[in-house]
Amino acid sequence: MNDVIRLGLAGFGTVGSGVAKVIAENGELIRRRTGKRLHIKTVLVRNLTKARAFDPGQETSFTSDPSRLWADPEIDIVVELMGGTTTAYDIIEASLNAGKHVVTANKALLAERGRPLFQLAGEKGLGLYYEASVAGGIPIVQTLKESLAANRIEKIVGILNGTANYVLSEMTTSNLEFETALEQAKLLGYAEADPTLDIEGIDAAHKLIMLIRLAYGAHYPFEQLPVTGISGVTSEDIRLVYEFGYRLKLIGQAREVDGKIEAGVFPALVKYTYLLARVGGNYNAVRVEANAAGPLMFSGQGAGGLPTGSAVLADILSLVKCCGKPDNTGFTEIALPDADILDPDLAVAEHYFRFTVADRPGVMAAIAGVMGELNISIAQAVQKGAPSGRGVPIVFLTHAARTCDVHEAVRRIDAQDFIEAPTVHYRIL
Amino acid sequence: MNDVIRLGLAGFGTVGSGVAKVIAENGELIRRRTGKRLHIKTVLVRNLTKARAFDPGQETSFTSDPSRLWADPEIDIVVELMGGTTTAYDIIEASLNAGKHVVTANKALLAERGRPLFQLAGEKGLGLYYEASVAGGIPIVQTLKESLAANRIEKIVGILNGTANYVLSEMTTSNLEFETALEQAKLLGYAEADPTLDIEGIDAAHKLIMLIRLAYGAHYPFEQLPVTGISGVTSEDIRLVYEFGYRLKLIGQAREVDGKIEAGVFPALVKYTYLLARVGGNYNAVRVEANAAGPLMFSGQGAGGLPTGSAVLADILSLVKCCGKPDNTGFTEIALPDADILDPDLAVAEHYFRFTVADRPGVMAAIAGVMGELNISIAQAVQKGAPSGRGVPIVFLTHAARTCDVHEAVRRIDAQDFIEAPTVHYRIL
Known part of the structure; x- marks a missing residue:
């Protein structure tokens, strides 16, 4: 040129x-x-x-x-x-x-x-x-294509949407309800008039598909990616999670599990001691675990003209x-292969559950019983006083459990007559 | 090839x-x-x-x-x-x-x-x-050479030495004295038998010289860089700083001030809400403030074979x-110019002072008087109970002041007969 x-x-x-x-x-x-x-x-x-x-x-x-x-x-x-x-x-x-x-x-x-x-x-x-x-503005594409080219990428965890991060951060630090925080984001220009793409995780999912391509040199079909947004997140969960030493973040994660790729976008509990938990406001961040470079974290402005x-x-x-030899994907193949995708039902993670139950004897035992039947092992259990009079919250943090078992547990428990509102559950990073 | x-x-x-x-x-x-x-x-x-x-x-x-x-x-x-x-x-x-x-x-x-x-x-x-x-393992060289090539770099702030960061982090989280934390670092292989280069800031200074070259395309002579290490840091200052909402970190910083480069390695107070303050253990981190990309932070392992x-x-x-067209410095000139260096005496920063004084009337007024004469404006002042019986600690946090005025203030105050130990002072980021 x-x-x-x-x-x-x-x-x-x-x-x-x-x-x-x-x-x-x-x-x-x-x-x-x-x-x-x-x-x-x-x-x-x-x-x-x-x-x-x-x-x-x-x-x-x-x-x-x-x-x-x-x-x-x-x-x-x-x-x-x-x-x-x-x-x-x-x-x-x-x-x-x-x-x-x-x-x-x-x-x-x-x-x-x-x-x-x-x-x-x-x-x-x-x-x-x-x-x-x-x-x-975070140079994550270049980093994955060049700086980490000699690394197997074990895991990528990202806060990939500034709007969602702003809303969750404001709910946490200013004690706001979801709708109020979202309105505030719109006023500040951090959210669009129709914020669906940001709030429902679609935008983060688009970015995760790109990160998977860069990390694993594979094509993960967008429509197959499990995506959960944050529109259902309540200030009650934000508070409870905080008390357990976590922050709730909208996470895009991809990792290699037994040679397959496990990926998804979901709200997740992040331990407050992790740097990722500290990335607030409308910032983005990406944590990469690389088998030689070790864990790396990058944060910065994820949007804006400049x-x-x-x-x-x-x-x-x-x-x-590049002297006419561009490197688009970070891999030499002209056609990248299909990703070998782990069945999302078999993804394993620790979980947070919040059950809303009637205040009567035997409830904790019944819930714990269902968990036991499905091999979901409980790490912490706390029963709180009722905040709204609508039912008593019981919170379980579990050890690693399969997604299909988590869904089945919720299905069985929510069918019980002591359940007063649908059970809420999030992954823990 | x-x-x-x-x-x-x-x-x-x-x-x-x-x-x-x-x-x-x-x-x-x-x-x-x-x-x-x-x-x-x-x-x-x-x-x-x-x-x-x-x-x-x-x-x-x-x-x-x-x-x-x-x-x-x-x-x-x-x-x-x-x-x-x-x-x-x-x-x-x-x-x-x-x-x-x-x-x-x-x-x-x-x-x-x-x-x-x-x-x-x-x-x-x-x-x-x-x-x-x-x-x-942090790809900061590549980032400055390529990813931020369209940016004016306003400031670079780094935790550039893992040994020093480990020692300060352990002093903070485990309440250790400097020597104990350093011995622990040696046992874990984070510090060498002779840790002088790491502890006295020399290693961080080497890295800062490289960062200045990459950010400003200029040669900053190593022997002209102001360097202060952490060997004088006491657990008392670590505690006091913590109470004010800061963490003490060994910082390498370079920034552009009125077209000149102001740079140095020094222990500094970092507000606990900053991500940099949260980078613990033997990790490194670099924060870059770029005029288009905005503030970016990178953290990861700064040493180790892998x-x-x-x-x-x-x-x-x-x-x-690179097709035989390597880019070594990120600038096209074969010989980079000398850096236009701001006289370190004229560097302006907020400061933390700890005076150790005799417990008698008029002392606070005398110290504040000297500060006033030198146009050092006080933001917070706290007098603590004596921890050791050796003298009462008075802590001042100041607004921005020139380094030469800070040194002159310490010279004048330490000459007073109510001073019972040399005054400690650190910059605040």
Whole structure:
């Protein structure tokens, strides 16, 4: 590539204007570091007359014609920042077919429809980079692709969604109910008007699919990933969990168990002494357990125009340096194999249970009896005074148990007449 | 390079055998990730008859002749893991002159005598990589060189020495005296028989010099860096600091202040709510404040054969991928400029003071008077009951003050007749 790297941007929202701002502010430094000048030549937008949050300057032209990105021989790299899984797919596919490297921040697209795109990029020897798509400004993609390339990854545990982390953190530190914390997140711009993707764990699941690809070089179909969000979390559980020395976090986890991959997104109890438990606010964090490097933790801003823009620019500069030999997945195979997935029912973990029961004799024994029948061993049991008059909470923390046994225990126990509200249960990390 | 990458190792201690172990254990995975087989062809050792902690196998030959590393045309990369700043220098210089890429874990060498080696490597277009030399398994070198290449680095704060962190953490959590905690560190293998380099901050200072080079592209002479170790830290200060909501950590910090670099290694009070304060045991951590990516934190094992070996292998695999265009410093200049250093006397920070005074009227007023004369503004002041009968402790936490004023205040106050022991003072992060 030349001394000037010409970029074509698809989309000019928060991230697109973030990229332009970082180039404007740090362009001289980027030049000193890399010898290259970055120039946003063309920006694709839907509405040409809309006012822009940031003016990239006279050298940048706006267009509503996508083909001006990939048909322009001067453009070195197409940067897809528009989101969505249809038009964005077509633009990336067309750009790769036209011989352009692609950088994207689009986790939904790469998680749900990434496989053919990675294959196309691999066949063409082109870059398809996506540092910005996982955990924003945290360089976890580069770390897994390069820095940990000599490691078997035993486990990845992430706080992968800043909105959910903000809501749970506020529920914990400010004693808020879920709805209040969510409203506060919306007011601060940490949650969208429709927060479903963030709150229900979908966004974290997209990122986890990418992390699995990077850690294990395997394709884990998005629709097979077990995902539980945080919309059911109550302030009562947040308080109880806290009393036991834990914090409740929305976790995305993948690990190797007997050669198979066990993965999922779920709210989980994290011991307060773990650094992960301390990652509050709208921050993201990823803990990696690698068989040589040992346990590593990374935390930072998972969203926002500048952090995400920084990650987009890291990809652009990596592509500039790669001498035409990009490494998209961290593995040499052009088509990655299917992941060998552990049946989620057989996943083993410690659990937290909260039963809401009638205050009468024999209840604790009945619950413990069902647990025993299903080989779920109890580590701690506490019966609390009733907080609401609606029933007495009994909390069990268990030793490691299979997910199918946990579900069966809840099914059997919730069928008892002393149960006054559906049982709540979470994994413990 | 070919499909087999042939390595020449100088040194086969903890790190050297760690590298060999990781290759033995993860070789197939490395092959799947990179398409390359790593082969340790030659190992340079001082004593050929000494028993080895790990047998790298029949394909590896041992030698006591350094020239067999650089004179062997089959060797692609020379890996210097012997330590020291003389023979190691000669080996790296000869290897670069012979056209070999070099990977090293030698922070002392690169901090104290790195400048001509980087210049030589730059002139020859060869790699001189050193991920393992800063914070062991934490990929901070790669992160600063690549992932944050589009960022101005506002500040780097690190817990850069595992031994010192272990000692301070044990003093805090187990209420130990300095000497007891240090003995315990020795028993566990976390401290060497002569722990001076670790305890006096020299090792952290070496790493900070490298971080400054990576963040600012500038040469900060090692001998000019202000360095204070932890050998004077008492359990009394650990306790007092804790009561104020801080943890005492050995910190290496560099930041840009008015276009100049302010840097140093010193024990400092870190607010307990900061993740850095929570990094305990023998772990390392680096916090980077980048103007686009925002604040990032990385933690992990800073030493040990496998974590350091993992970092050495990351460098080797990066060199294999760099297509003969290595990036050693993260800047394009072959000769990096001298750092523009802020006079350490003018560094501004909040401070903790502990005065040991006679229990009589007017003392607090006298101390506060001196502080006032020197424009040191007091944020909190606490007088404690005497713990030992040797004098009453008075603790001041101040607002931001210049280092020269802090020193002058201590000089003036310690000259008073009511002072019963030398005043202790630490920076607050």
